[in-house]
Structures are given as structure tokens and as C-alpha cells.
Amino acid sequence: MENRIENKTEQRRGFLKNIAASVVAAGALAPVSMSAKDDPALIEEPEWGKKLGLPVDKYLYGVPSPYEHNVKRRVHKLLSSGDMYASVAMCPIQDLEGIITPNGLFFNRAHGGVAIVDPNKYRLIIHGLVEKPLVLTLDQLKRYPSESRIHFIECPANGSTGWRAPQFNTLQFMKGMMSQAEWTGVKLSVLLKDVGVKPTAKWVLAEGSDNSHMGRTIPIEKIMDDAMLVWAQNGEALRPEQGYPVRLLVPGWEGNLNVKWLKRLEFGDKPWHAKEETSKYTMLTPTGKAVRYFWPMEVNSVITHPSPDKPWTDLKKGDLVEIQGLAWSGHGTIKGVDITFDGGKNWVEASLKGLVLPKAWTRFSYIYKWDGKPIILGSRAYDDAGFVQPTITEEVSKMGVEGIYHRNAIVTWEVTAKGEVNNVHVRDYKKERESIEKMQKGAKDA
Amino acid sequence: MLKLNRKTVSVFASIALALTAPAFAAEKEIKVKGPSFKERSIDGAVDYKVKNGTYAGVYKVNPQRDKIKGFSYGRTPTANEIKASDIDVRYDWQGLPDGKGTAAKGDELFNKHCSMCHGDFGAGGKGYPPLSGGEKSSLKNQLLDPESGDEPPHKVIGSYWPYASTLWWYVKTGMPFPHPMSLTNDEVYSIVAYLLSVNEVQIDGEDIDDDMVIDKKKLMKVVMPNVDGFYPDVNGKDGALNMKKFLSNPQNYGTQTVRCMKNCEPGEVVHIKNSLDEGIIPPVSEKRDLPKEKKSSGGDNKYAKMFEASCNSCHGNSAIAPVPGDKEAWAPRIKQGKETLYEHALKGFKGMPPKGGTNLPDADIKGIVDYMIEKSK
Numbered sequence A: 001m002e003n004r005i006e007n008k009t010e011q012r013r014g015f016l017k018n019i020a021a022s023v024v025a026a027g028a029l030a031p032v033s034m035s036a037k038d039d040p041a042l043i044e045e046p047e048w049g050k051k052l053g054l055p056v057d058k059y060l061y062g063v064p065s066p067y068e069h070n071v072k073r074r075v076h077k078l079l080s081s082g083d084m085y086a087s088v089a090m091c092p093i094q095d096l097e098g099i100i101t102p103n104g105l106f107f108n109r110a111h112g113g114v115a116i117v118d119p120n121k122y123r124l125i126i127h128g129l130v131e132k133p134l135v136l137t138l139d140q141l142k143r144y145p146s147e148s149r150i151h152f153i154e155c156p157a158n159g160s161t162g163w164r165a166p167q168f169n170t171l172q173f174m175k176g177m178m179s180q181a182e183w184t185g186v187k188l189s190v191l192l193k194d195v196g197v198k199p200t201a202k203w204v205l206a207e208g209s210d211n212s213h214m215g216r217t218i219p220i221e222k223i224m225d226d227a228m229l230v231w232a233q234n235g236e237a238l239r240p241e242q243g244y245p246v247r248l249l250v251p252g253w254e255g256n257l258n259v260k261w262l263k264r265l266e267f268g269d270k271p272w273h274a275k276e277e278t279s280k281y282t283m284l285t286p287t288g289k290a291v292r293y294f295w296p297m298e299v300n301s302v303i304t305h306p307s308p309d310k311p312w313t314d315l316k317k318g319d320l321v322e323i324q325g326l327a328w329s330g331h332g333t334i335k336g337v338d339i340t341f342d343g344g345k346n347w348v349e350a351s352l353k354g355l356v357l358p359k360a361w362t363r364f365s366y367i368y369k370w371d372g373k374p375i376i377l378g379s380r381a382y383d384d385a386g387f388v389q390p391t392i393t394e395e396v397s398k399m400g401v402e403g404i405y406h407r408n409a410i411v412t413w414e415v416t417a418k419g420e421v422n423n424v425h426v427r428d429y430k431k432e433r434e435s436i437e438k439m440q441k442g443a444k445d446a
Numbered sequence B: 001m002l003k004l005n006r007k008t009v010s011v012f013a014s015i016a017l018a019l020t021a022p023a024f025a026a027e028k029e030i031k032v033k034g035p036s037f038k039e040r041s042i043d044g045a046v047d048y049k050v051k052n053g054t055y056a057g058v059y060k061v062n063p064q065r066d067k068i069k070g071f072s073y074g075r076t077p078t079a080n081e082i083k084a085s086d087i088d089v090r091y092d093w094q095g096l097p098d099g100k101g102t103a104a105k106g107d108e109l110f111n112k113h114c115s116m117c118h119g120d121f122g123a124g125g126k127g128y129p130p131l132s133g134g135e136k137s138s139l140k141n142q143l144l145d146p147e148s149g150d151e152p153p154h155k156v157i158g159s160y161w162p163y164a165s166t167l168w169w170y171v172k173t174g175m176p177f178p179h180p181m182s183l184t185n186d187e188v189y190s191i192v193a194y195l196l197s198v199n200e201v202q203i204d205g206e207d208i209d210d211d212m213v214i215d216k217k218k219l220m221k222v223v224m225p226n227v228d229g230f231y232p233d234v235n236g237k238d239g240a241l242n243m244k245k246f247l248s249n250p251q252n253y254g255t256q257t258v259r260c261m262k263n264c265e266p267g268e269v270v271h272i273k274n275s276l277d278e279g280i281i282p283p284v285s286e287k288r289d290l291p292k293e294k295k296s297s298g299g300d301n302k303y304a305k306m307f308e309a310s311c312n313s314c315h316g317n318s319a320i321a322p323v324p325g326d327k328e329a330w331a332p333r334i335k336q337g338k339e340t341l342y343e344h345a346l347k348g349f350k351g352m353p354p355k356g357g358t359n360l361p362d363a364d365i366k367g368i369v370d371y372m373i374e375k376s377k
Helices: A002-025 A171-175 A220-225 A392-399 A429-445 B006-020 B079-085 B103-113 B136-140 B164-174 B185-198 B239-248 B302-310 B327-335 B338-347 B362-376
Strands: A087-089 A108-110 A123-128 A134-137 A147-154 A178-187 A203-208 A215-219 A228-233 A247-249 A262-268 A300-305 A320-328 A334-340 A351-353 A362-369 A375-383 A412-415 A421-427 B029-031 B258-260 B268-270
Touching: A123 B079, A171 A300, A203 A220, A215 A220, A215 B239, A300 A334, A300 A375, A320 A334, A320 A375, A334 A351, A334 A362, A375 A421, A392 A421, A392 A429, A429 B136, B103 B185, B164 B185, B302 B362, B327 B362, B338 B362
Parallel strands: A123 A262
Antiparallel strands: A087 A108, A123 A134, A147 A178, A178 A228, A203 A215, A203 A262, A228 A247, A300 A320, A320 A362, A334 A375, A351 A362, A375 A412, A412 A421, A421 B268, B029 B258
């Protein structure tokens, strides 16, 4: 935070220095003579206007402006299981615009490294309780009629460092375990018509071909509803980090159910209880019992502007400013978002903007006149499934603080008089402790 | 000319006002409507349909999609192909192959392949998940205040995992981490026997001693201590329906159905006390400047790539093995001379298996050692 302010001061100093230099140096070629009030960036022809740019064949696959090099995924040792192979690289959601994540910035979670699969050796095998087991090559799979859908994918551990207390002061590490893309592939219900699922088949094991051989169980209802086999994201082949050449897409559900580098679908009459649905991805509650198979990502939202990364330090008292952010729900479509300026005591309705799609990031907006006084900003989304984002205390009172996954409590920002933005919690620890102790006691008596 | 009447003026005034003093809702609470249980999909979500050629009211759909069948791509897999692909072990033991092992053999194998990451006896401490040393009674612990000194829950195999089938499946298809699918079925049986024994899991009320032979029949008798520690019940005939009931009621997991609009009581403001921002790589920056020139890290070196692929999962973590570039850690090792280091790498040394558990030719292993030394001088 302090660095950022120093940087701004530095920039301003640099700007004044430039003016001084330019006043002296303003050459005969400048159309006007420069005064101290003028910005040399407008008076002088910039260097890139006085020479050739890059040849069009410089990058045959384009890259962002070098000036944007700080917009990148980032990692943290604490968020790994020992190394950078079973780990996660967080998406810089504070720097994203609209609702689509560029493929190079899509968050990257792997359980045994990012597999580089040879598409020529790629095979998908479908077997188990089906009339006609099937093997497909990549080209054969891509022959099926395709559809494109815009959905977020979110790791259920997104926000998990916030159960006990706020710990990160950057949006990237608070909520960056999610991204959104337009996915293209075939609906499983279309492909499976010719495979013929037996009536005894109730569950499907989806398995990846990577080092971790990730396996997850999905109920047949979801498979036939909106699940897809996808081979493209945002118009190009899946990136290796997203499971090239084929991943399963289960819209709205926990990230790791969207099995990457998909190799196998087995139909069965029972769930499998794979490693990531027993030892991990289960939520321990204060009773000592854990919730398993928690599939959908609950209704959620966060204000991206402002945020600790996008403060208001350049605003003057009385400036108009847009407050905006992202809302999403795996249970349906965002219906609305409320905003608070006093830490959640009173709420007003924000507006949704842009595309409002099921199981997808939705932008919300509120134009505000900041009077320069400190505020506690927060957002609360609700969806067409009838679900509303909880306060921290409402969620913790039910789930405790050891569940790791599926944290969707309201996020609040402290905006200081200087316009700095800090991650703060608004919560009632006493109430939380009482609820937790009550549940623990109930479990002992039972 | 637009003539402003009193009403228009007052609307303008109230919009301007709303920017600083937002108009609050009249009601204290607003209930949010959702579909009935019947109208929800299996996860409690809204069950969107195709209506008039449009899905969920937004996506156009080719109407042929749901009528046409008879795509003839692909082929039927052979029985062998299915057998080779079908590597899972379900909780009811479907898929468990034949084989046998003992905890004594498992102990040896564990020290060779696993303890460098999971610690002695699987007790952890190396930055990778601990596998043993936790009590089931700890699962109720809730560390609401990290400074309280209270113990967090210990979720290890014996205290937490509901099924031993998962352990067999995990070890076979996911371990050893740098080169999975390299253990024989008998080796997996032995490692599983060892891990169950250090977790004090019993079979038929009997401790698993070093020489007890664990075969398919014996292993299938294992009932894990925390088998009843999970809900909802997904295993029966109504498993998915039980999930739907649980997920359709947000009260089960703290999500709400009502929007409190005014005079709500969310609690006190809590600031960051223990910041984790320091550990972010690279540090967060919103600067728009040109990137600094990067020094070549030798990443193009052939052996650097081999190191990355075969050695980095241990030698990238200083808790397990010396990390190349860590001059302090390497100085005493370099002193021992290249030949000694070659020998350690080729034949194994302490926690390090021969050739790091790889099948690389000797020349490549030596090349990797050279690279590691070069990087650490």
C-alpha cells in the first residue's frame, strides 16, 4: 500500500521534472511553445509517433503490451501442498475488465503439474453401465455438434484464508482462484444418446490422464442436464493449464469437478469416493462431521473497484466514481447486488450491467459521490435460486472455521480518508463462538 | 425547449442526492424468491430448460440437437483396453486388483519412496501433507482464535479418511508424486498396510503387525474409524436425492434467503493482524512500466529441463533436499567432490532414492548433478 502511494508521488515528481526540462528543450519542431501548465505528453510528438512500429510478423501469436507485465498470475507457498506442482496460480481479477478472462491469466490449479498431452495420442474412453462403450480420438470428438457457453470456474478453496480473520490485502489472493471463459464443446446428453446409458447407471467417474489421475464422481442428473466435454476456451484450443485437449465442464460446480486432461468416463451404480471427495474437498464442521459432495459454488460477490489493488488515492473529495464488481452463483443467475457503505448495517441496490447469464460472472455498478470520509464498503449478491450471500457470522455460525472450502461470506473494504483500501472483516466473534460451542456440545450429547 | 416542471426538478434533485446519501429501502427485510424443490436440479440450482429454441432465456439452440441421434464416430474399445484404463478402486472395493503385502515391506518402501516428503512414519513436517499422527477426537476442534494455543483438527488417514479403498487407489495412481503408476500392486498393498498400521487402524479388531499378510480379502475387511464422519448419505439408492435435499436448503450451510436492508447487525470491524502478503510471488504491483531485463537462469540447459522434470519436486523444497542456488546448503556438499555427489545421485543417499527414482541413464544423472553444482557455486 505504502509503496503504491510513494510510486504516485514519484510519478508526480517525475512529471514536474519533465515539464521543466521540456520548457527548456521545446525545439523548433514543436507547433506551439510550451508553458509550465502544459503537459509535454500532448505538446511533443511521442517517440512512437516518430519511428516505425513493430513489423506485423514480429509476434505471430500476440502478447500483451510490455507495459502490462505486472498483470499476471501469482503464487504463494502457503497455498501449495508442498511445491509448485500441487499448487495454484491466482488470477489477477483486480485487473480484469468485463466478464471474460484472457486465457493466459486464467487461474491455474494442478494436483500433479500441468500435463502436456499429445493430441495425436489422445483417447477418450466411455465404459461401464452403457449399452455401447466408446473410444473417440480428438478429431472424432470434435465432429459432434458444438455449443458455446460462458461459465466461471471457481476452486472451492477460493477465499479460504479468510475463515478466521482477514489475512491478504490484495484481491488477487482473496478471490483469484476463479476465472471465466466462453467454453466450446459437445453437450454430454447429445453424445450419450448413441452410447446408451443403462437405467442402472446413477453416477459417473470422470478421470484425468495427468500425474494425479484426478477422479471425481458426478451424478447422472448433472451429466444429462448441462455438462459438456469442451475443447476450446475463448475461441482457441484449451490451454494446457485448462486440460488440453479436453476437459469436462460441469457449469457452476467446484473447479476440480471440471476434470482436466479428461481420459475416461465410467458409468456406475454407486459413487466412487475418490481422494478429492474424501481426504480433501470435504468440509469439516464443528460437530466433527464433514459435508461431502458439496457440488455447486454458492452465490457470491466482490467489489473489484475499489479494492486494495485499485484504491481511491487519486480521488478528490466530491469526485464521482463508479463502484463496480463481480457477482456469481453456481445455483443460477444473479438477480441483484446490494451495496453497503457502513459495513453492512444498511444496504442499497446496485445495478447489474452487461450480460447476465446463468452460472456466470455478472458485473454490477453503482455511481457514487465520495465525500472524502472513511467508509466500509461491501457487496451482497442474490440469485434466482432464492439464495442470498451470508454475513461472515451467519456462515461461520453454521460451518465453523475449519471447513476450508465453500466460503461465500460478504467481503468488505475499509476506504480510508486518504482513499486507501483495506481488506477488513465485519463479524461478531462472540456470537460465532457461542454457535460453534453449541454445535460441539450438541454433538457430544448425541 | 424543454420546460422543467416542479416534478422533473425534484426527480433530478433526488438522483443527485442518491449519489451521496443513497435512498434506502422501505422494508427492513426482503425475502428472495426461488423455485420449488421440484423445479430445482440435482444440486438445488435452478433447472433451466430450452423454451422456444432458447436455453435459459439467453442461448439459442439448434432445435435438431435434441431430436437427432445416430452419430457413428469412434469405435468400441477392446476388453483389454477397458481393463488397462479402469484403474479406480471404488469405496465398495470394486476394481481392487489381487495382490499382497506386509507392513514390514511397506516400511522399507515408504522410507525409499515416501518419507522424504511425508516424514518418518508419515508424520509430516516436510511441507507435504502428514498422513498419520492425528486423533479422530480432534475433528471437533475449531481454531477460531489462532493465538489461543488451541489445536486445529488433524485430518490424517486414520482420523479422517472414510475408506481404505481410497488409500489404495491414491497410492497406486497418484504416488510416488514425481512418478506415479510406477509401483507394482504388491508394493501398493505393502505401503497401504504400513500406512494403516502407523495409523493404528485394525482389521477385525486386530492390530496390523509387521508380518501380517494383507491381501485382497484381508484389506476388504478394513472399516475406517471415521467411516460415519460424513454427510449427506450418498451411497444408498437415494444418494443423489439426499444431496439435492441438502443443497436446496441454504440453511444447511449458512447461505441466506432474506436480504436485510436496514439496521442489520453484522458485528465489529476486524483489521488484518497477520498479513500473508509478504509471501506473494512475484509481489503485487499495479505499476505500468517496462519489465526489467531478466538474467538468463540457464533454463535452456538440457539438464535444467531434466532437473525440472525429475528432481524439482524434492530439490525445489529446502525442507526435503538442498535446493540448487542455495549456496550455503551446497557449499559443504560441493566440498565433498563431484565423484561423491555423482555416487550419491546414482546409488541413492539418505532420503534420496537411486537416481532420484528415475530411469535416466547415468550420463544424464551426472549432467543434472553438474547443473545443480554449477547453479549453487
